[in-house]
Amino acid sequence: MYHLTEETDEDWWDVEALYDLCFAPGREALSSYRLRDGVAPVARLSLVARDDAGILAGAIRYWPVSIVGDHEAHDALLLGPVAVHPTRQGEGLGGHLIRESLLVAQDLGMERVMLVGDAPYYSRFGFSKLRDVEMPPPTNPDRVLAYRLQNGTWDGVTGKVMRITSAPDGPA
Ligand SMILES: CC(C)(COP(=O)(O)OP(=O)(O)OC[C@H]1O[C@@H](n2cnc3c(N)ncnc32)[C@H](O)[C@@H]1OP(=O)(O)O)[C@@H](O)C(=O)NCCC(=O)NCCS
Numbered sequence: 001m002y003h004l005t006e007e008t009d010e011d012w013w014d015v016e017a018l019y020d021l022c023f024a025p026g027r028e029a030l031s032s033y034r035l036r037d038g039v040a041p042v043a044r045l046s047l048v049a050r051d052d053a054g055i056l057a058g059a060i061r062y063w064p065v066s067i068v069g070d071h072e073a074h075d076a077l078l079l080g081p082v083a084v085h086p087t088r089q090g091e092g093l094g095g096h097l098i099r100e101s102l103l104v105a106q107d108l109g110m111e112r113v114m115l116v117g118d119a120p121y122y123s124r125f126g127f128s129k130l131r132d133v134e135m136p137p138p139t140n141p142d143r144v145l146a147y148r149l150q151n152g153t154w155d156g157v158t159g160k161v162m163r164i165t166s167a168p169d170g171p172a
Helices: 009-022 031-035 093-107 119-125
Strands: 003-006 047-050 056-068 073-084 112-116 144-148 159-163
Touching: 003 093, 009 047, 009 056, 009 073, 031 073, 031 159, 047 093, 056 093, 073 093, 073 159, 093 119, 119 144
Parallel strands: 073 112
Antiparallel strands: 003 047, 047 056, 056 073, 056 159, 112 144
């Protein structure tokens, strides 16, 4: 039995340790991390899953980003990292974290989510390839995926994904 709660300051280093365990060394060198530098995650969507003993089993974070086109800019949420402890994988926890956080984002009236990840995994949640939106290089465009939280919210959104310094829904 896992308990999902919003991540607090006390959770931060536990979550960092989990990510270090679950991802290849040097994860912070990835270009997507340049969008996170010095920016707070979106608190209401960044969740931790602990078991009955309080042990961290999984975590998900989101960051606010801006997609800047020639004539206009659009806010978006960058999903990730999401990770589940290797001893707890395959139990549905990753899916639970993703679905729950997407529901919260939808309820909050947020519009669009993107990520860099494996399409075979994220397609089961409704993510599909995002065209005409450019992540900082080097990023494989086939791994740039989108999810719409409200009808039509990706329509006409094009441009480069840029770092911003405040959450789309206010201070995180
Ligand atoms: C990806 C991750 C979060 C999934 O968590 P989980 O709790 O194991 O996921 P679930 O139990 O909800 O789903 C498991 C299913 O996803 C599939 N899956 C997991 N990772 C996958 C991937 N990269 N590509 C395709 N399918 C994947 C499993 O094969 C399994 O398939 P099944 O339902 O057909 O048996 C977890 O494996 C993890 O932490 N991986 C390392 C970190 C990582 O890669 N994070 C995602 C990138 S940001």
